[in-house]
Amino acid sequence: MNYTFSNRISELKPSAIREILKVTQDPNVIPFAAGNPAPEAFPVKEMSEISERIFREMPASALQYGVSEGYMPLRQAVRERMQKKYATGTEEDDVIIVTGAQQGMELTTKCFINEGDGIICESPSFIGSLNCFRSYRANLIGVPMEQDGMDLEKLENALRENDNVKFIYVIPTFQNPTGRVMSLAKREKILELARQYDVMILEDNPYFELRYSGENLPTIKSMDTEGRVIYVGSFSKILSPGIRVGFVLANSAVISKLTVAKQVSDVHTNLMYQMIAHEMLTKYDIDAHIAKVCDMYREKRDAMCDAIEKYFPKECTYERPDGGLFLWCRLPDGYDGVAFCKLCGTRGVMGVPGSSFAIDENEISPYIRLNFSLPSFEQIERGVKIMGDTMREFIG
Amino acid sequence: MNYTFSNRISELKPSAIREILKVTQDPNVIPFAAGNPAPEAFPVKEMSEISERIFREMPASALQYGVSEGYMPLRQAVRERMQKKYATGTEEDDVIIVTGAQQGMELTTKCFINEGDGIICESPSFIGSLNCFRSYRANLIGVPMEQDGMDLEKLENALRENDNVKFIYVIPTFQNPTGRVMSLAKREKILELARQYDVMILEDNPYFELRYSGENLPTIKSMDTEGRVIYVGSFSKILSPGIRVGFVLANSAVISKLTVAKQVSDVHTNLMYQMIAHEMLTKYDIDAHIAKVCDMYREKRDAMCDAIEKYFPKECTYERPDGGLFLWCRLPDGYDGVAFCKLCGTRGVMGVPGSSFAIDENEISPYIRLNFSLPSFEQIERGVKIMGDTMREFIG
Numbered sequence: 001m002n003y004t005f006s007n008r009i010s011e012l013k014p015s016a017i018r019e020i021l022k023v024t025q026d027p028n029v030i031p032f033a034a035g036n037p038a039p040e041a042f043p044v045k046e047m048s049e050i051s052e053r054i055f056r057e058m059p060a061s062a063l064q065y066g067v068s069e070g071y072m073p074l075r076q077a078v079r080e081r082m083q084k085k086y087a088t089g090t091e092e093d094d095v096i097i098v099t100g101a102q103q104g105m106e107l108t109t110k111c112f113i114n115e116g117d118g119i120i121c122e123s124p125s126f127i128g129s130l131n132c133f134r135s136y137r138a139n140l141i142g143v144p145m146e147q148d149g150m151d152l153e154k155l156e157n158a159l160r161e162n163d164n165v166k167f168i169y170v171i172p173t174f175q176n177p178t179g180r181v182m183s184l185a186k187r188e189k190i191l192e193l194a195r196q197y198d199v200m201i202l203e204d205n206p207y208f209e210l211r212y213s214g215e216n217l218p219t220i221k222s223m224d225t226e227g228r229v230i231y232v233g234s235f236s237k238i239l240s241p242g243i244r245v246g247f248v249l250a251n252s253a254v255i256s257k258l259t260v261a262k263q264v265s266d267v268h269t270n271l272m273y274q275m276i277a278h279e280m281l282t283k284y285d286i287d288a289h290i291a292k293v294c295d296m297y298r299e300k301r302d303a304m305c306d307a308i309e310k311y312f313p314k315e316c317t318y319e320r321p322d323g324g325l326f327l328w329c330r331l332p333d334g335y336d337g338v339a340f341c342k343l344c345g346t347r348g349v350m351g352v353p354g355s356s357f358a359i360d361e362n363e364i365s366p367y368i369r370l371n372f373s374l375p376s377f378e379q380i381e382r383g384v385k386i387m388g389d390t391m392r393e394f395i396g
Numbered sequence: 397m398n399y400t401f402s403n404r405i406s407e408l409k410p411s412a413i414r415e416i417l418k419v420t421q422d423p424n425v426i427p428f429a430a431g432n433p434a435p436e437a438f439p440v441k442e443m444s445e446i447s448e449r450i451f452r453e454m455p456a457s458a459l460q461y462g463v464s465e466g467y468m469p470l471r472q473a474v475r476e477r478m479q480k481k482y483a484t485g486t487e488e489d490d491v492i493i494v495t496g497a498q499q500g501m502e503l504t505t506k507c508f509i510n511e512g513d514g515i516i517c518e519s520p521s522f523i524g525s526l527n528c529f530r531s532y533r534a535n536l537i538g539v540p541m542e543q544d545g546m547d548l549e550k551l552e553n554a555l556r557e558n559d560n561v562k563f564i565y566v567i568p569t570f571q572n573p574t575g576r577v578m579s580l581a582k583r584e585k586i587l588e589l590a591r592q593y594d595v596m597i598l599e600d601n602p603y604f605e606l607r608y609s610g611e612n613l614p615t616i617k618s619m620d621t622e623g624r625v626i627y628v629g630s631f632s633k634i635l636s637p638g639i640r641v642g643f644v645l646a647n648s649a650v651i652s653k654l655t656v657a658k659q660v661s662d663v664h665t666n667l668m669y670q671m672i673a674h675e676m677l678t679k680y681d682i683d684a685h686i687a688k689v690c691d692m693y694r695e696k697r698d699a700m701c702d703a704i705e706k707y708f709p710k711e712c713t714y715e716r717p718d719g720g721l722f723l724w725c726r727l728p729d730g731y732d733g734v735a736f737c738k739l740c741g742t743r744g745v746m747g748v749p750g751s752s753f754a755i756d757e758n759e760i761s762p763y764i765r766l767n768f769s770l771p772s773f774e775q776i777e778r779g780v781k782i783m784g785d786t787m788r789e790f791i792g
Contacts, residue, residue: 001594001622004562005653009507012656039456047459048451055444060435063443063636099495099640099662106661110531111405115511132660135506166400198397226397240459242667244495257401260408264528265502266495270666271638 008115008137013361030383033341033350035176035325036374038300041293042240043280050279054272062272068263069255070097070247071274077281078233078247088222088231094252096259099269101206101246104232105132107258107265108167108202108248113138118165120158120199122150124357124367126176129169129204141165142359145175149182152189159197167200167230168193172220173208174324177357177369181322187220194228206234206246209290211323212298227251235277237325238290243273297325297373303380304372311388315395325373328354331366332395340394341368347390349383404511404533409757426779428766429737429746431572431721434696437689437769438636439676446675450668458668464659465651466493466643467670473677474629474643484618484627490648492655495665497602497642500628501528503654503661504563504598504644509534514561516554516595518546520753520763522572525565525600537561538755541571545578548585555593563596563626564589568616569604570720573753573765577718583616590624602630602642605686607719608694623647631673633721634686639669693721693769699776700768707784711791721769724750727762728791736790737764743786745779 054062069075075095082088089095098104105128113119115137121130123142133140141158143150149172159165168190172182182190194201203220221231227250234246248258262268280286301320304327308318318329329351331340337353344351354367375383450458465471471491478484485491494500501524509515511533517526519538529536537554539546545568555561564586568578578586590597599616617627623646630642644654658664676682697716700723704714714725725747727736733749740747750763771779 001596001624003508003647003649003653005507006510006513008510009653009657012660034461036461039460042455042459044451044455044459048448048455051447051451052444055440055447059438059440059444063438063440063638064435065430065432065632065637099666102660103662111401112399114402114404117402128660128663135657135660200397228397236461241461241663242459244662244664244666251399253399257399257405261405261531264408264498264524264531266499266640266662267524267637268640270495270640270669272669273666 008135012131012135028348030349030379030386031374032370032383033352034374035371037237037241038296038373041296041373043284043289046280046284047240047276050276051272054275062275064271066268066271066274068259068268070095070269071271071278074274074278074281077278078249081281082233082249086219086222088219089249090225092227092251093249094255096248096255096262097269097274098246098248098262099266100236100241100244101204101232101234102128102132103265104246104248105129105202105204107261108230108232109133109136109138110261111254111257112166112200116164118162120155120165120168121359122170122175123359124177124354124365125169125359126171126204127356130357130359133169140359145178145180147180149180149186150190152186152193155190156193159193159199165197165199167202169202169204170220171204173205173217174210174321176207176324177326177352177354177367178328179319179321179324179326181214181217184217187217188223191220191223191228195226201229203229203231205231206237207324209238210294210297210325212294212301214322221249227254230254238286238293239277239280243270243277245269245273245277300372300377300380301327303377304370304384307381307384311385313388313392313395316391325371327370327372329368329370331368331391333366335366335395337365337368340390343394344387344390347386349386351387404531408527408531424744426745426775426782427770428779429748430770431767432770433633433637434692434769437692439680439685442676442680443636443672446672447668450671458671460667462664462667462670464655464664466491466665467667467674470670470674470677473674474645477677478629478645482615482618484615485645486621488623488647489645490651492644492651492658493665493670494642494644494658495662496632496637496640497600497628497630498524498528499658499661500642500644501525501598501600503657504626505529505532505534506657507650507653508562508596512560514558516551516561516564517755518566518571519755520573520750520761521565521755522567522600523752526753526755529565536755541574541576543576545576545582546586548582548589551586552589555589555595561593561595563598565598565600566616567600569601569613570606570717572603572720573722573748573750573763574724575715575717575720575722577610577613580613583613584619587616587619587624591622597625599625599627601627602633603720605634606690606693606721608690608697610718617645623650626650634682634689635673635676639666639673641665641669641673696768696773696776697723699773700766700780703777703780707781709784709788709791712787721767723766723768725764725766727764727787729762731762731791733761733764736786739790740783740786743782745782747783
């Protein structure tokens with residue numbers, strides 16, 4: 001039969017990154033494209049121990065239906081950790097456990113966005129969130145990223161010129177794809193603008209604990225006294241992405257609605273891994289684990305930066321991030337990252353073209369995003385060399 | 397701040413059953429309300445063994461990001477089992493693994509339904525699906541259930557009178573809440589009507605392998621030669637619901653779109669439990685496990701039927717199902733199941749009022765749904781006695 005898909009889905013393109021991920025399952029391709037953690041960073045021994053213990057001591061609870069809000073002890077542990085360690089979350093706030101941070105975006109969009117409503121996004125931004133917003137036919141309004149976060153003048157223009165903006169979507173720390181950090185002054189100012197124009201902020205913060213240099217900055221949510229910020233957190237980068245466990249921390253009225261949406265979406269998140277995440281937070285030294293992961297990734301970041309200095313032509317630039325998983329590289333003006341990445345693909349190295357993260361899907365971008373967490377040191381050296389050689393050829 | 401939720405979510409009520417589930421976490425309440433499997437039915441030893449083995453042999457694969465379509469070996473195993481054992485699925489079909497069957501409904505609705513599009517539903521039907529459809533502002537058109545499935549005359553009227561129907565939603569085997577089975581003749585006829593009016597069928601079949609008496613019937617999907625049927629299956633009732641693993645089997649063009657929707661929804665389903673489900677299907681005797689579960693549930697069904705015969709007043713009737721998890725009971729005309737269930741709740745027994753499953757949320761229903769899989773034999777005896785006593789009092 002001929003299928004007539006809904007308007008919201010028929011124009012949506014598959015995520016370039018997810019498609020690329022399939023290619024990177026080829027072990028011969030050097031994987032600079034994905035956003036995968038290093039397998040060595042997974043706390044395998046600890047999770048395995050916890051899993052065995054749960055199977056031994058309370059299998060019936062772990063395998064039975066749970067509630068849509070999530071496993072209560074995990075919700076409490078998340079609240080406590082965010083409150084004690086990052087002063088984030090108030091008495092009026094609550095937590096829902098979601099099937100990865102991506103579901104936090106999905107449920108928030110479903111609960112707040114009517115077709116045509118505006119969402120202001122950093123430009124460029126994370127394609128998974130952009131496509132989620134697009135899947136509810138939101139009107140995406142891009143505001144260019146500067147080194148320290150959104151261009152505030154353009155943000156204010158966007159707020160002034162668009163009546164129906166529902167929220168500003170930001171990844172304030174080690175932004176995907178740029179790796180940039182929003183300054184404290186901009187965090188304060190964006191919250192102030194949100195207040196002034198009565199819109200919400202969706203703060204997506206999966207990378208903030210992966211800091212390799214520089215000083216921590218407060219979350220935007222930690223400055224929020226009115227329940228204006230919806231904070232989305234993830235265990236993907238500090239424990240494992242395959243477990244699909246994340247959380248949303250927001251005013252309890254918002255969490256109630258997200259819960260209703262989650263009931264009809266997947267009922268609840270895999271319960272065993274909610275319980276495992278809970279034990280990782282409460283019975284193990286998660287901070288020590290994160291510190292170890294940071295040590296590992298710092299070396300990889302440095303290795304990739306060193307290789308770039310060595311192999312990239314001087315016309316091609318890059319930004320050295322203080323954390324996260326990505327380097328943001330740039331071809332000279334006028335060159336297209338898509339054509340370049342395709343060429344690299346044929347030579348066994350995959351990066352992601354910057355246009356994948358553009359708000360305007362037809363934009364041509366000279367940028368390339370490179371991941372340094374997944375490849376080995378050897379792959380970093382070899383892959384960057386191939387890219388450098390290809391660049392010289394590409395830019396003639 | 398004051399929150400303005402989306403239209404689609406602001407009118408949606410939380411699922412009565414999910415809310416009731418919270419109450420049933422009180423171990424003193426006799427749980428006839430939930431749809432939970434018996435904890436004794438979980439293959440704890442097998443799943444625990446498999447989990448340990450995966451942690452030992454391939455932890456990096458299990459904890460890393462996966463693809464949105466799902467773990468390929470599980471997709472293949474599902475296709476093969478459905479094809480070989482139930483002649484369900486063709487060469488043009490494909491499988492996506494979803495985070496519980498509920499996500500199958502969510503993704504199908506998101507991919508096919510524009511606001512106001514029609515979905516024809518059995519009346520009564522599963523509240524989780526109904527609320528999912530409502531969350532996309534579908535127009536729900538109820539067709540009354542007869543003992544052998546939908547009233548076909550009324551179905552044809554509904555198809556004739558509504559232009560924009562996208563699909564017919566059915567739970568053909570051991571329907572939730574009625575426990576009824578759609579006859580072979582009606583399965584054939586509904587598919588024929590779908591063809592005639594060029595609509596799809598969403599076949600939700602989580603219970604069909606839990607058969608305690610009578611003969612198996614073919615799935616509607618097994619008669620589908622045109623890709624008209626989207627088939628949703630679940631491991632919740634045969635392995636464990638807490639793992640949140642289900643699947644959709646449909647034409648590959650449909651699966652492609654569902655995959656795009658899943659990418660932005662939760663990226664993929666918990667990978668470890670996809671791998672565990674795969675091993676349960678391929679390295680263990682899943683059919684022997686299901687047979688064991690059926691033996692257990694058959695006894696519980698019989699125990700509940702016996703107790704009802706013993707304790708319910710004759711004015712209250714019930715239907716003895718050939719499988720599934722539920723008994724469908726009925727107060728005399730004019731009595732309200734909601735008031736009755738509330739009264740029972742105060743006496744420590746929880747059932748679900750039939751109105752929870754109504755297409756018209758304001759309908760008053762004399763029905764009550766009772767679950768027999770979760771309560772112990774002792775609870776069945778004691779709970780049915782309390783209900784019977786309460787009935788006598790309630791109907792005066």
